[in-house]
Protein backbone atom coordinates (compact mmCIF):
# COMPACT_ATOMS: atom_id res chain seq x y z
CA UNK A 1 0.00 0.00 0.00
CA UNK A 2 2.58 2.51 1.09
CA UNK A 3 5.05 2.04 -1.75
CA UNK A 4 2.33 2.06 -4.37
CA UNK A 5 0.78 5.24 -2.94
CA UNK A 6 4.13 6.91 -2.53
CA UNK A 7 5.07 6.22 -6.15
CA UNK A 8 1.73 7.62 -7.29
CA UNK A 9 2.17 10.78 -5.26
CA UNK A 10 5.77 11.30 -6.34
CA UNK A 11 4.72 10.97 -9.98
CA UNK A 12 3.22 14.44 -9.54
CA UNK A 13 6.73 15.81 -9.62
CA UNK A 14 9.38 15.62 -12.31
CA UNK A 15 12.90 14.23 -11.89
CA UNK A 16 14.26 17.48 -10.56
CA UNK A 17 11.61 17.66 -7.86
CA UNK A 18 9.54 20.36 -9.59
CA UNK A 19 5.77 20.17 -9.60
CA UNK A 20 4.41 19.08 -12.95
CA UNK A 21 1.81 21.40 -14.51
CA UNK A 22 -1.28 19.25 -15.05
CA UNK A 23 -2.80 22.13 -16.97
CA UNK A 24 -5.09 19.87 -18.94
CA UNK A 25 -6.58 18.34 -15.77
CA UNK A 26 -7.08 21.48 -13.70
CA UNK A 27 -3.78 21.82 -11.90
CA UNK A 28 -1.58 19.78 -9.63
CA UNK A 29 -3.73 20.10 -6.50
CA UNK A 30 -6.64 18.51 -8.28
CA UNK A 31 -4.40 15.85 -9.79
CA UNK A 32 -3.02 15.08 -6.33
CA UNK A 33 -6.49 14.88 -4.82
CA UNK A 34 -7.69 12.49 -7.47
CA UNK A 35 -4.62 10.27 -7.09
CA UNK A 36 -5.17 10.14 -3.34
CA UNK A 37 -8.87 9.38 -3.76
CA UNK A 38 -8.19 6.58 -6.19
CA UNK A 39 -5.49 5.02 -4.04
CA UNK A 40 -7.57 5.31 -0.90
CA UNK A 41 -10.50 3.59 -2.59
CA UNK A 42 -8.30 0.81 -3.91
CA UNK A 43 -6.64 0.14 -0.60
CA UNK A 44 -9.80 0.37 1.46
CA UNK A 45 -11.33 -2.30 -0.73
CA UNK A 46 -8.21 -4.43 -0.45
CA UNK A 47 -8.05 -4.15 3.35
CA UNK A 48 -11.76 -4.95 3.66
CA UNK A 49 -11.15 -8.08 1.68
CA UNK A 50 -8.01 -9.40 3.37
CA UNK A 51 -8.51 -8.19 6.94
CA UNK A 52 -10.93 -10.94 7.96
CA UNK A 53 -8.88 -13.63 6.28
CA UNK A 54 -5.64 -12.44 7.87
CA UNK A 55 -7.01 -12.05 11.37
CA UNK A 56 -8.76 -15.37 11.22
CA UNK A 57 -5.68 -17.25 10.09
CA UNK A 58 -3.62 -15.50 12.74
CA UNK A 59 -5.95 -16.49 15.55
CA UNK A 60 -6.27 -19.98 14.15
CA UNK A 61 -2.52 -20.34 14.29
CA UNK A 62 -2.56 -19.06 17.83
CA UNK A 63 -5.10 -21.70 18.78
CA UNK A 64 -3.04 -24.48 17.27
CA UNK A 65 -0.01 -23.25 19.18
CA UNK A 66 -1.93 -22.78 22.39
CA UNK A 67 -3.11 -26.35 22.02
CA UNK A 68 0.43 -27.58 21.50
CA UNK A 69 2.06 -25.51 24.18
CA UNK A 70 0.43 -23.44 26.86
CA UNK A 71 2.34 -20.63 28.56
CA UNK A 72 4.86 -21.85 31.07
CA UNK A 73 2.69 -20.67 33.96
CA UNK A 74 -0.36 -22.53 32.80
CA UNK A 75 1.25 -25.55 31.21
CA UNK A 76 1.64 -27.75 34.29
CA UNK A 77 -2.10 -27.54 34.84
CA UNK A 78 -3.00 -28.62 31.38
CA UNK A 79 -0.91 -31.73 31.49
CA UNK A 80 -3.78 -32.95 33.64
CA UNK A 81 -6.61 -31.40 31.70
CA UNK A 82 -7.63 -32.47 28.27
CA UNK A 83 -8.19 -29.54 25.95
CA UNK A 84 -10.12 -30.21 22.82
CA UNK A 85 -9.92 -27.12 20.68
CA UNK A 86 -11.85 -28.84 17.92
CA UNK A 87 -14.76 -29.12 20.31
CA UNK A 88 -14.93 -25.46 21.29
CA UNK A 89 -17.54 -24.53 23.86
CA UNK A 90 -20.05 -21.84 22.85
CA UNK A 91 -18.20 -19.35 25.08
CA UNK A 92 -14.94 -20.13 23.33
CA UNK A 93 -16.55 -19.69 19.95
CA UNK A 94 -17.87 -16.36 21.13
CA UNK A 95 -14.42 -15.27 22.29
CA UNK A 96 -12.99 -16.35 18.96
CA UNK A 97 -15.60 -14.45 16.97
CA UNK A 98 -15.23 -11.32 19.11
CA UNK A 99 -11.46 -11.36 18.70
CA UNK A 100 -11.74 -11.77 14.96
CA UNK A 101 -14.33 -8.99 14.59
CA UNK A 102 -12.39 -6.55 16.71
CA UNK A 103 -9.16 -7.24 14.85
CA UNK A 104 -10.89 -6.85 11.50
CA UNK A 105 -12.37 -3.48 12.46
CA UNK A 106 -9.04 -2.20 13.70
CA UNK A 107 -7.10 -3.36 10.68
CA UNK A 108 -9.69 -1.93 8.31
CA UNK A 109 -9.12 1.49 9.84
CA UNK A 110 -5.47 1.52 8.75
CA UNK A 111 -5.82 2.81 5.15
CA UNK A 112 -8.08 5.71 6.22
CA UNK A 113 -5.57 6.74 8.84
CA UNK A 114 -2.68 6.45 6.45
CA UNK A 115 -4.36 8.50 3.75
CA UNK A 116 -5.49 11.12 6.20
CA UNK A 117 -1.87 11.55 7.25
CA UNK A 118 -0.34 11.68 3.80
CA UNK A 119 -3.05 13.89 2.25
CA UNK A 120 -2.16 16.78 4.53
CA UNK A 121 1.51 16.49 3.67
CA UNK A 122 0.98 16.15 -0.05
CA UNK A 123 -1.25 19.23 -0.17
CA UNK A 124 1.14 21.22 1.97
CA UNK A 125 4.04 20.36 -0.33
CA UNK A 126 2.05 21.49 -3.33
CA UNK A 127 0.79 24.75 -1.87
CA UNK A 128 3.86 25.83 0.08
CA UNK A 129 6.59 27.09 -2.26
CA UNK A 130 9.34 26.49 0.30
CA UNK A 131 8.49 22.87 1.13
CA UNK A 132 10.72 20.23 -0.38
CA UNK A 133 9.92 17.06 -2.20
CA UNK A 134 12.65 15.33 -0.24
CA UNK A 135 10.84 16.05 2.97
CA UNK A 136 7.55 14.81 1.53
CA UNK A 137 9.22 11.64 0.36
CA UNK A 138 10.70 11.11 3.81
CA UNK A 139 7.35 11.70 5.50
CA UNK A 140 5.55 9.29 3.20
CA UNK A 141 8.06 6.61 4.08
CA UNK A 142 7.61 7.38 7.77
CA UNK A 143 3.80 7.13 7.62
CA UNK A 144 4.13 3.88 5.72
CA UNK A 145 6.25 2.40 8.47
CA UNK A 146 3.80 3.64 11.09
CA UNK A 147 0.99 1.85 9.27
CA UNK A 148 2.87 -1.43 9.16
CA UNK A 149 3.86 -1.15 12.77
CA UNK A 150 0.25 -0.44 13.66
CA UNK A 151 -1.05 -3.42 11.72
CA UNK A 152 1.51 -5.60 13.40
CA UNK A 153 0.68 -4.27 16.86
CA UNK A 154 -3.02 -4.80 16.30
CA UNK A 155 -2.44 -8.38 15.24
CA UNK A 156 -0.25 -9.05 18.27
CA UNK A 157 -2.68 -7.34 20.63
CA UNK A 158 -5.65 -9.33 19.33
CA UNK A 159 -3.67 -12.51 19.56
CA UNK A 160 -2.75 -11.75 23.15
CA UNK A 161 -6.38 -11.00 24.03
CA UNK A 162 -7.69 -14.16 22.42
CA UNK A 163 -4.99 -16.20 24.09
CA UNK A 164 -5.73 -14.84 27.56
CA UNK A 165 -9.46 -15.31 27.04
CA UNK A 166 -8.94 -18.90 26.05
CA UNK A 167 -6.71 -19.55 29.01
CA UNK A 168 -9.38 -18.15 31.33
CA UNK A 169 -12.05 -20.24 29.68
CA UNK A 170 -9.99 -23.41 29.93
CA UNK A 171 -9.25 -22.74 33.60
CA UNK A 172 -12.91 -22.14 34.24
CA UNK A 173 -13.66 -25.46 32.61
CA UNK A 174 -11.10 -27.01 34.92
CA UNK A 175 -12.76 -25.43 37.98
CA UNK A 176 -10.07 -22.83 38.70
CA UNK A 177 -11.58 -19.51 39.75
CA UNK A 178 -8.81 -17.22 40.99
CA UNK A 179 -5.70 -15.80 39.41
CA UNK A 180 -2.81 -13.55 40.34
CA UNK A 181 -2.33 -10.48 38.17
CA UNK A 182 1.12 -10.26 36.61
CA UNK A 183 2.01 -6.81 35.37
CA UNK A 184 4.27 -6.99 32.35
CA UNK A 185 6.39 -3.93 31.76
CA UNK A 186 8.27 -3.13 28.61
CA UNK A 187 5.55 -1.01 27.05
CA UNK A 188 6.14 2.68 26.53
CA UNK A 189 3.19 3.69 28.68
CA UNK A 190 2.63 1.14 31.44
CA UNK A 191 -0.68 1.50 33.26
CA UNK A 192 -0.02 2.51 36.86
CA UNK A 193 -3.15 0.78 38.11
CA UNK A 194 -1.93 -2.49 36.58
CA UNK A 195 1.50 -2.04 38.07
CA UNK A 196 -0.01 -1.43 41.50
CA UNK A 197 -2.19 -4.53 41.17
CA UNK A 198 0.78 -6.75 40.32
CA UNK A 199 0.78 -9.88 42.51
CA UNK A 200 -2.77 -9.38 43.72
CA UNK A 201 -5.53 -11.93 43.50
CA UNK A 202 -8.57 -11.53 41.28
CA UNK A 203 -11.64 -13.46 40.22
CA UNK A 204 -11.10 -15.10 36.81
CA UNK A 205 -14.75 -14.67 35.98
CA UNK A 206 -14.88 -11.03 36.98
CA UNK A 207 -11.49 -9.49 36.33
CA UNK A 208 -9.77 -6.84 38.45
CA UNK A 209 -10.94 -3.25 39.16
CA UNK A 210 -8.07 -1.66 37.26
CA UNK A 211 -9.79 -0.63 34.02
CA UNK A 212 -8.97 2.67 32.33
CA UNK A 213 -12.58 3.71 32.93
CA UNK A 214 -12.60 2.35 36.49
CA UNK A 215 -14.37 -0.91 35.66
CA UNK A 216 -13.31 -4.53 35.92
CA UNK A 217 -10.94 -5.79 33.24
CA UNK A 218 -8.85 -8.87 32.50
CA UNK A 219 -5.12 -8.96 31.89
CA UNK A 220 -4.35 -7.86 28.30
CA UNK A 221 -7.95 -6.76 27.74
CA UNK A 222 -7.20 -3.05 27.42
CA UNK A 223 -5.51 -1.82 24.26
CA UNK A 224 -1.88 -2.89 24.07
CA UNK A 225 -1.83 -4.10 27.69
CA UNK A 226 0.61 -6.98 28.02
CA UNK A 227 -0.28 -8.07 31.52
CA UNK A 228 -0.98 -11.72 32.14
CA UNK A 229 -1.93 -13.91 35.12
CA UNK A 230 -1.03 -17.02 37.05
CA UNK A 231 -3.90 -19.32 37.99
CA UNK A 232 -4.30 -20.16 41.66
CA UNK A 233 -4.74 -23.84 42.26
CA UNK A 234 -6.22 -24.75 45.62
CA UNK A 235 -5.65 -28.27 46.90
CA UNK A 236 -8.34 -29.25 49.31
Ligand SMILES: [Zn+2]
Nearest residue numbers: 194225226227
Ligand atom coordinates in the same frame (compact mmCIF):
# COMPACT_ATOMS: atom_id res chain seq x y z
ZN1 LIG B 1 -1.50 -4.01 31.82
